[in-house]
Every structure is written in C-alpha cells, then in structure tokens.
Amino acid sequence: MRFRFIAPIAAVLTIACTETNTITGRDQFLMIPASQDAALGLEAMNEVKQSVKLVKGKPAERVARIGKRIAALSDRPDMQWEFVVIDEDVLNAWALPGGKVAVYKKMLDMMESDDQLAAVLGHEISHAVLRHGAESLSRAQAQNMAIAGLGLAVGTYTKSGETAQLAATLANVAAQGFVALPHSRSMELEADDIGTRYMARAGYDPRAAVTLWQKMQKMKEGSGGQPQWLSTHPTDQQRIDRLSAKMADYLAEYQRAKKS
Numbered sequence: 001m002r003f004r005f006i007a008p009i010a011a012v013l014t015i016a017c018t019e020t021n022t023i024t025g026r027d028q029f030l031m032i033p034a035s036q037d038a039a040l041g042l043e044a045m046n047e048v049k050q051s052v053k054l055v056k057g058k059p060a061e062r063v064a065r066i067g068k069r070i071a072a073l074s075d076r077p078d079m080q081w082e083f084v085v086i087d088e089d090v091l092n093a094w095a096l097p098g099g100k101v102a103v104y105k106k107m108l109d110m111m112e113s114d115d116q117l118a119a120v121l122g123h124e125i126s127h128a129v130l131r132h133g134a135e136s137l138s139r140a141q142a143q144n145m146a147i148a149g150l151g152l153a154v155g156t157y158t159k160s161g162e163t164a165q166l167a168a169t170l171a172n173v174a175a176q177g178f179v180a181l182p183h184s185r186s187m188e189l190e191a192d193d194i195g196t197r198y199m200a201r202a203g204y205d206p207r208a209a210v211t212l213w214q215k216m217q218k219m220k221e222g223s224g225g226q227p228q229w230l231s232t233h234p235t236d237q238q239r240i241d242r243l244s245a246k247m248a249d250y251l252a253e254y255q256r257a258k259k260s
C-alpha cells in the first residue's frame with residue numbers, strides 16, 4: 001500500500017521546484033514550467049473574452065499603446081503581449097501568465113493621466129514578467145494537493161487537457177479579479193518596484209505611481225467602498241514609503257528615457 005504514494009511524490013519532486021528569479025533574486029516555488037505560460041495565458045484570456053464585453057476604439061487603443069511601449073522595454077519583450085479593456089463598472093486590473101493584461105473601464109476612467117495609467121500597466125506587466133500568476137497558481141495547487149493527500153496528478157501539465165483545465169481555473173480566477181488567488185505581499189512589492197522602473201524606462205513619470213497609491217488609499221478611506229483592485233492590492237503607507245524611498249533611482253531612469 002505504501003508504494004501507491006511514491007509515484008505522485010516523485011512527480012512532485014521532479015516538477016515542482018524552487019527557482020531563483022534572475023530579476024528579483026527571490027526564490028519562487030513553481031509547478032508550472034515557463035514554457036507553458038504563453039499557452040496558459042492565451043487559453044485563459046480566450047475564456048475571459050467569451051464571458052465579458054470588451055471596450056473597442058480609442059480607450060482600448062490608448063491602453064494597448066502605453067502597455068506595449070512599457071512591455072517592449074521590460075525584461076520580457078518577447079512575450080505575446082496583449083492589452084484589453086473590459087467594459088465593466090469595476091475598479092480592477094490584472095495580468096495572466098504569458099503577458100495578457102486587462103484593465104476595467106471604471107479603472108481606466110479614473111486615471112488622471114497617461115503616467116498614472118502607465119503605473120497600473122507597469123505594475124501588471126511586472127506580475128507577468130516575474131511569473132507571479134504561475135507562482136500563485138502553484139501555491140494554490142500545492143495546497144490543494146496537500147488537502148487531497150497528493151491525489152492530484154502533477155507530472156502531466158504538458159498534456160493539453162491539463163493545460164485547458166489550468167487555463168479554465170485561471171480564467172475563473174481572472175474573472176473574479178484574482179480575489180481567489182491573491183498575490184503575496186512580496187510579489188506586490190516586487191511588482192511596484194519593477195513596474196515603476198519599467199514605466200520610467202518607457203518615459204512615463206514614475207511619481208505617478210505614488211499618486212496612484214495615494215489615490216487608492218483615499219478611496220479606501222472614503223465612503224465609496226473599497227476598489228476591487230485593493231482586495232488583492234492592499235495599500236498602506238509602507239507601499240508608498242517603499243516607492244518614495246527609491247524615487248531617485250526611478251527618476252534617473254526617467255531622465256535617461258527623456259534624453260534618448
């Protein structure tokens with residue numbers, strides 16, 4: 001009887017691994033190979049598109065223009081970047097593995113400038129570049145496995161059926177605004193840091209990242225109710241302090257971009 005559990009454990013050991021992220025230097029627990037990000041993200045995005053209405057025309061073009069400009073100067077310009085605007089009265093934005101990014105119409109309407117929109121997009125682009133979606137999904141899967149007593153077959157993610165299943169999970173999670181799959185605090189702080197660097201590199205004023213979070217903070221304290229984005233993006237003074245502390249670096253990057 002004991003041997004029945006050896007095969008799945010071996011599969012976990014070979015597939016699940018800790019990888020050091022070359023951009024952040026942090027060790028990430030990942031059960032999904034990087035080679036699967038693109039297929040996963042694409043399938044999940046297609047599922048999302050079937051369940052929501054997208055905004056077309058000028059607002060969508062603006063988001064795509066700014067997003068692509070930042071993504072092109074990120075550490076992963078090679079990803080299959082796509083930026084959409086979802087026609088819903090929701091204050092939210094998210095990124096799927098492989099470079100699929102969505103901003104909701106209400107969030108877009110709230111942005112006071114291209115710089116502020118670039119702060120949101122830079123943040124989400126960083127989540128995709130740093131593989132935070134794959135990491136959060138891996139953590140959730142590991143928890144499920146622990147609960148199911150390693151009942152989940154792990155070594156089979158390359159099978160298209162498994163990819164479809166994971167993509168459906170991701171799409172569902174995306175549709176819920178990542179409420180079910182929050183990123184960890186360290187992932188959020190990484191996305192703030194790297195995202196602000198990317199936006200500055202693309203020629204957007206990094207100081208807008210601070211005003212964005214100050215605005216979110218005010219909304220949280222106001223009577224309008226908490227923006228959905230904040231359910232996975234807890235805002236506090238530490239977040240703003242961290243960005244402010246590195247502002248000289250971001251501004252130097254911004255000045256270089258302006259000169260070139």
Ligand SMILES: [Zn+2]
Nearest residue numbers: 183188191233
């Ligand atoms: Zn985030």
